[in-house]
Amino acid sequence: MNRNTHLSTLFLAMRRLRAPLITLIVIYGISVLGLSIIPGADGQPMSFFHAFYFISYTATTIGFGEIPGTFSEPQRLWVLICIYLAVVGWAYTLGALFSLLQDGTFREAVSAERFGRAVRRLHEPFYLVCGYGETGRRVCRALDQMGLRSVVLETAPQRVGEVDLHNYLADIPVLRADASHPDQLRQAGLGSPHCQGVLALTNDDRANLAVAISARLLAPQIPALCRAESAEVAANMASFGTRHIINPYEKFADYLAQALHAPNAYHLLNWLTGPPGTCVERHRDPPRGKWIVCGYGDFGRVLVDAFDQEDVPVTIIDRDPAEPGEHDRHRRVRGDGTGAAVLERANIDQAAGIVASTGDDMDNLSIVMTARELNPDLFVILRMNHFTNHELFEAFAADATVVPSQIIANECLAVLTTPLLERFLEEMRQRDDAWAGRLLERLTGRFGWMVPSVWSVRLTERDAPALHTRLQRDAPTITLGELLRSPHDRNDPLDAEVLYLCREGSVHVTAPAPTLPVCLGDELLLVGRRSARAALALTLENIHSLAYVLTGAELPGGLIWERIARWRQSGR
Amino acid sequence: MNLEKVIFGFFIVLAATLNFGFFVGDLDNPAHHDIYELFAAIVVNFIATVLKFGDRTQIGAVHLSTSLVADLQLIAAALVWGYGVHIAGVGMSPDITAKVVSLSGGAMLANVVSIVILISETIMQRR
Numbered sequence: 001m002n003r004n005t006h007l008s009t010l011f012l013a014m015r016r017l018r019a020p021l022i023t024l025i026v027i028y029g030i031s032v033l034g035l036s037i038i039p040g041a042d043g044q045p046m047s048f049f050h051a052f053y054f055i056s057y058t059a060t061t062i063g064f065g066e067i068p069g070t071f072s073e074p075q076r077l078w079v080l081i082c083i084y085l086a087v088v089g090w091a092y093t094l095g096a097l098f099s100l101l102q103d104g105t106f107r108e109a110v111s112a113e114r115f116g117r118a119v120r121r122l123h124e125p126f127y128l129v130c131g132y133g134e135t136g137r138r139v140c141r142a143l144d145q146m147g148l149r150s151v152v153l154e155t156a157p158q159r160v161g162e163v164d165l166h167n168y169l170a171d172i173p174v175l176r177a178d179a180s181h182p183d184q185l186r187q188a189g190l191g192s193p194h195c196q197g198v199l200a201l202t203n204d205d206r207a208n209l210a211v212a213i214s215a216r217l218l219a220p221q222i223p224a225l226c227r228a229e230s231a232e233v234a235a236n237m238a239s240f241g242t243r244h245i246i247n248p249y250e251k252f253a254d255y256l257a258q259a260l261h262a263p264n265a266y267h268l269l270n271w272l273t274g275p276p277g278t279c280v281e282r283h284r285d286p287p288r289g290k291w292i293v294c295g296y297g298d299f300g301r302v303l304v305d306a307f308d309q310e311d312v313p314v315t316i317i318d319r320d321p322a323e324p325g326e327h328d329r330h331r332r333v334r335g336d337g338t339g340a341a342v343l344e345r346a347n348i349d350q351a352a353g354i355v356a357s358t359g360d361d362m363d364n365l366s367i368v369m370t371a372r373e374l375n376p377d378l379f380v381i382l383r384m385n386h387f388t389n390h391e392l393f394e395a396f397a398a399d400a401t402v403v404p405s406q407i408i409a410n411e412c413l414a415v416l417t418t419p420l421l422e423r424f425l426e427e428m429r430q431r432d433d434a435w436a437g438r439l440l441e442r443l444t445g446r447f448g449w450m451v452p453s454v455w456s457v458r459l460t461e462r463d464a465p466a467l468h469t470r471l472q473r474d475a476p477t478i479t480l481g482e483l484l485r486s487p488h489d490r491n492d493p494l495d496a497e498v499l500y501l502c503r504e505g506s507v508h509v510t511a512p513a514p515t516l517p518v519c520l521g522d523e524l525l526l527v528g529r530r531s532a533r534a535a536l537a538l539t540l541e542n543i544h545s546l547a548y549v550l551t552g553a554e555l556p557g558g559l560i561w562e563r564i565a566r567w568r569q570s571g572r
Numbered sequence: 573m574n575l576e577k578v579i580f581g582f583f584i585v586l587a588a589t590l591n592f593g594f595f596v597g598d599l600d601n602p603a604h605h606d607i608y609e610l611f612a613a614i615v616v617n618f619i620a621t622v623l624k625f626g627d628r629t630q631i632g633a634v635h636l637s638t639s640l641v642a643d644l645q646l647i648a649a650a651l652v653w654g655y656g657v658h659i660a661g662v663g664m665s666p667d668i669t670a671k672v673v674s675l676s677g678g679a680m681l682a683n684v685v686s687i688v689i690l691i692s693e694t695i696m697q698r699r
Contacts, residue, residue, distance in 0.1 A: 015626025022622050029615035036611070048611055049654040 013106050020093035027089040031055045031082040041072045054079075059086030111175070112187065118173040119151055119189040126151050127416065128188055128195055130179035130211050131202030132159045134387045134405035135227065135412075137166070139199060142413050144168045148196075151188050153179040155202075180210035182218065191219045199412055200226040205233040212242045225412050229298055229404075246411050248404035249299040253306035256381070256400075258429075259286050260310045264437035265428050271444065272421065272527065273410055274451035281449070284399065286379050288312055289352025294337035294367050299357040299383060299402070304330065315346045338366040343374060353379035357402075361389045365396060420456045420525035424500040427510050439511060443497065443527065453530045454499075457540065459522045464540035470550075471520055478550060480524075481514025487538050487545040490552055494535055496528025583620040584690055587642065588683035590616055595676050600666035605673055610653070613676070614646045617683075631693055638686045645679035 035051035046054070050068055057064055058079065071079065100106055126149035129136050140150050140163075152174040154160050163174040177184040179202060189195050198219070200211035208226045215224035225244040228234040237245045259266040263285040271280045291307055293300050296318040307314045308329075315331040335342030337356070348354070354371045356364035361384060368380045382398035384390065393401050414421050428436055443452075461468045471478065480501075486492040501509045501516070502523040509516065518524075526536070539545050547553055590613040597604025621639040624632060649672045656668030 011626045013626075018622050018625050021625075022619050025615060025618045025622065029611075033608075033611065036608075047657060048607060048650075049658050 013100055013103075013109075016100055017093075017096060020089075020096040024089045024093050027085045028055060028059065031059070031078075031085060034078045034082070035075065038074045038078050039072060040075055041070055046075075055082060055086070058083060059090065061087070108176075112177070115173050115175040116187050118171075119187070119192070122149060122151070122173075122189065122192075122194055124149055125194055125196045126189065128153070128185070128190055128198045130154075130185075130198070130200045130207070132156075132163060132174070133201065133203055135201045135408045136199075137162075138405060138409035139201065139412050140168070140172060141166070142409065143416075144170060144172070146417060148417075153177050153184060153188050155179075178207070180204075180207040182210075182214040185211065185214050186218065190215065195219065195222055197222050197416055198224045199416075200224065201408065201412075202227070205230055209233050209236060212237045212245075213240065216240055216242060223415070225415060227408050231298075231302075244411075244415050246408050247302075248402075248407040249302045251407050251411060252299075252402050253302040256286065256303065257306040257310055260288060260312065262433040262436065264433045264440055265431075268428065268436050268440040268443075269425060271440065271449070271451065272425075272454055273414055277451065279450050284379070286381075286399070287352040290315065290347070290350055292317060292343075292346050292348065292351050292354045292371075294318075294354065294356050294364075295358030295383075297357065297359060300355070303355055303357060315351070317342060317346055336363065338363055338370065340370055340374060343367075343371055348374045348378075351375065351378065353381065353399075355381040355383075357381075357383045359385055361385050361392075365389075365392060368396065368398060414454075418454055418456045418525065420500055420502060420523060421454060423502070423508070424510065424525055427500070427508075431510075446497070447495065447527070447529065452527050453533050454525070454527050455533055457524045457526060457536065459518060459520055459524070459540075466543040466546040467518075467540050468520060469543060470546060471518075477517040479515050479517050480512060482550055483518065483539065484514070484536070485539075485549045487535055487542075487549055490549050494528065494532040496526050496532035496536060498524050499527050500525035580623055581690060583616060583623055584683075584686050587613065587616045587620045587639075588680065588687050591642070591646075591676060591680040591683050595673060595680050597673075599673050600670040602664035602666075602669045605669060607653070610646070610649065610672070610676065613679075614643075614650060617642050617646055617679070620686075631689060635686060635689055638682045638689070642679040642682040642686070645675050645682065649673075649675035649679070 032048065032051045032055050035046050035054060036048050037045055039045050054067070059082070127139075127143060129140055129150045130153045132140070132152050132154040136152065136154070140152065143150050147169075149170055150172055152160075152163055152172055154163075154174065154176060155178055157176055160174050160176045163172055173188075175184070175188060177187070179185060179188075179200070182190075185198075190198060198211060198215040200208040200215075202208055202211075205228055208228060212224055212226045215222070223243050225246060226237055226242055228237055228245050228247050229249065231247075234245050234247050234250075255266060255269070258269070266285075267280075274280050288310075290313050292315045293303055293307075294317045296304070296316050300316070300318070304314050304316065313330075315333060317333045317335060317337045319334070319336050331346070333342060333346045335345070337343060337346075337358075348371055354368065356367040356371075358364055358367075364383055364385075368382055371378055372380065380398040381400045381402065382393060382396070383402045383404075384393050385404070387403070387405060390403075457463060459467055467478070467483075480498055481493075484494045484496055484498070486494055498512055499510070501512045502525075503509075503519060504521045526533070539549050590609055594605055594609040594613055617639065621636070621643055624636040624639050627633070627635065652668060652671045652675065653664075656662055656664065656672075660668075662668060
């Protein structure tokens, strides 16, 4: 339903009120006419003005009595008729009105109209989130905490109600609608100049594909982040240039492959992208022995591919293993892994690790519990499908738990809020693991194992006005080290470090030295404590803080003091 | 033949004819302008307006707007009349009569536009 159909629903509602309204008009007309004809006590009929006045208060059952004059008997007889006529008229009209307000399609039209108005009134950047499941919820909450707006489209009515229950700091407009319809997306602000990105997070790959296509055609300049669980849909999305396709299983398989061949880089990635406020433990690295994969679905397939790339032997347990055609390097065991017999047939006692990757949470738990009984040293990777079971998964304490909704949410947030992070991680992949190890050693030595704040800063007039003015005014060289000092005491360095610097003309530096001078237009990826982020923002925005940080001189504040200072300087 | 169209056309034309009946005569002579005719014109105009509710075509929208204009003019005429007789107490003086009648003349123009639209719509329909 687009705007026009909503309007026409309102018209339809008006059409349904036609009959009651005409009845009311006729009743009023007859009543007023009668009163203005029938002679009163003085022989003169009432004027139209008085008749309308009298009918107005009688018909609405206010009833003052016989005002403006005492009535004659014929007038009383007529008024008697009028009273009953009016009651019938109003009862009919109000009944029709209330039944209309109860009507489902009408209410939907009204709520859609209200939603559209709320979106059109948004004059700040917002993200369009399609699907308010576990992932959508995580993303909305995180965006809200970062002070960013979101607009939600969701098909399930009870989840639509949930948006209002999860008290967010800002109002989040939400509409019960199918995001795969382009006009619904338009209604939700796709194509609006304030829309910063589209996130297709529904659990239906086809719907996500539809959103990706709409976003590509209707708003090609904004990023679209799309969840895709099957490889075909992901390939389809990629074929028309969707920029960010997030397949949680592939992402995890990537991580796992990285953990197998570059454990330090994997730890660094974990530390940088973990959920804010959590502590990343340096857990044991996945061993390179024989692995068992239980469940050969979408996730299992991707994992086996990842193991193949790392040349790790894999045994597959599945209820219905596909015929061993091109993949006959793997041993296949038929069965469902929850019983000891099947696991023993897969040689669990010689295995180094096991992945429970079926779509059923209870099966997965049952598999790994049996497996640990049989082989306590096993490295366990557990897939969690539903967040409602998270207590059980926490109690089991697997070496790694795969939560698809969390992987997607983290990836979305990283892409949206710190676009440079992705490029840094790409860079890290190119380097050797020892380099990542040294970097990790240094950063965690300085900031601890708590997940740090990771953010990017663009040195432009808009984001760093003070620095911009200063660099333009007297063009001195300012180095990174000079900039990263506390605006409260410049002898203290800020608890932050630059990980990646990106300069115009595709120059980029990974982990730049503090002596590197900054230029206008540079984009920095920083890692550090939360307080350092606010402090740096102050330095970049406030000309006084910047002057203090760079030179140690306290600039005078206020117009008068500035004048006096200038006068003194010129006098000297 | 469509009963809805008959009723629709009936009220639109009736609104215009009643309006015209009130309007004709000397501008400032109250004897030429019957107050009951004004009342009837107002009621019929209201009904015609409600009948135009809910038509989602472009022509329907124009119909509704012309009808609303006529309503507005007629209500203004009734208010002026009520003001002259009951509040100012001068009765139907030539001055007041002229005001009422000229307002109803404006309403009539809107009604004529309505009728023109109705006729052109009918002619355009080749059925």
